[in-house]
Amino acid sequence: MGRAKKGRPVSGWVIVDKPAGIGSTNIVGKVRWAFGAQKAGHAGTLDPAATGVLAVALGEATKTVPLITDAMKGYRFRVTFGAATTTDDAEGSVIARSDLRPTDAQIETALNAFRGDILQVPPQVSAVKVEGERAYDLAREGVEMDLAPRPLYVERLVLAGRPDADHADLEMVCGKGGYVRAIARDLGAALGCLGHVQWLRRDWTGPFRADMGCSLEDLDRLAGTPEIDSLLHPLELALADLPELQATPEGAARLGHGNPGQVLGHLPYGTEAWASLNGRALAVGRYMGGELHPSRVFNR
Incomplete structure (x- = not known):
């Protein structure tokens, strides 16, 4: 037992x-x-x-x-121009400086390269695993890593404000795996003035x-x-982005045991969906010919 x-x-x-x-x-x-x-x-x-x-x-x-x-996520953040840091944010030590400062027009033009499907190299201080160890642990030991670029979808990235010549406030909507610190770092590099995140706030996630x-x-x-x-x-x-299907009482009983269960309604074959009974989620799975084939069952 x-x-x-x-x-x-x-x-x-x-x-x-x-x-x-x-x-x-x-x-x-x-x-x-x-x-x-x-x-x-x-x-x-x-x-x-x-x-x-x-x-x-x-x-x-x-x-x-x-x-x-x-799910997609929404961020607001401030980029400080003129300095690169070890962590790509204000918590790190400055490793390079520049006296150059971009204009608003230059920032707007540079942002075009950071929208859509892009490749992004994670910060050295990140949770990415390198040969079984977290990058941030290796970075604290002084190890410099050649981290591989990772795909990221950026739906929206706009200049939202310019407090002064040294700073720019940006808003971003992106998919899974985005590093805002990497956006600030790479934007500064693209503008030739260096940059890092001063502050960062996530306004929403899914x-x-x-x-x-x-x-x-x-x-x-x-x-x-x-x-x-x-x-x-x-x-x-958390299931808001998936279609909902109503289970029959018999289907609900089968789903509760991890078996395919009958649902009402129709979706394209193989569509991911969730089944409910009286508004209560029973399972997430694939719709196949009038049944939901569960991949995750909720036991409550």
């Missing part, structure tokens, strides 16, 4: 408006502690210096993390927005009380 899991079997999403100065893993631990949850994970790391939306999944919602990780977020103070204040569940968003929100 398996050992009983510690904590509550609570499921859903907690959206934290992360402050600067704390890592994503620490936020996840705090949410899990506040809810007394059995299981927790997050969708999309934010650097300790970054602020904004950090979506934390509890319980069965952790099965939907890949959907949010793959269906989750900053105005849905709670603070660390909220978590501390409500931790361990019945009111903590008021901060919980339903698991079903």
Whole structure:
């Protein structure tokens, strides 16, 4: 007989408006502690210096993390021109300087190369794995790495403001795996003036927005009380980008055991979708000839 899991079997999403100065893993631990949850994970790391939306999944919602990780995300950030740093942000040491400063027109022109499908080299201080080790661990040991470029889709990247000649405020919408610090670094290089991120905020990720977020103070204040569940968003929100199919009662029973189950409605063969009964998510899978073939089943 398996050992009983510690904590509550609570499921859903907690959206934290992360402050600067704390890592994503620490936020996840705090949410899990506040809810007394059995299981927790997050969708999309934010650097300790970054602020904004950090979506934390509890319980069965952790099965939907890949959907949010793959979703589009919206950022605002400020680029400081005239200096390159070891971390591509203001936390690092300056390794090169330039007296050149770009005009607004030059920035607008340079941004064209960073839209659409691009290749991006991750920062040296990043979570990319190099021969089984995290790049940031190797970077702290003084190891210089030749990191391979990675594909990134940038849907939107615009100049949103220019506080002064040394800075530019940008807004970006991009897909999975984007490094805002790399955008700042590469933009500075393209303009010939060098650059790094001064500050960064994630406004939204998939269906989750900053105005849905709670603070660390909220978590501390409500931790361990019945009111903590008021901060919980339903698991079903993470499925917003997938079509929903209604399961028959018999289909719901089969899906609950991990078997293909009958659903109502019609989709192109092989479409990824989710099945529900009375608005409650049962499973995610592929629609095939009147049935959903589940890849993930929610046990709640």
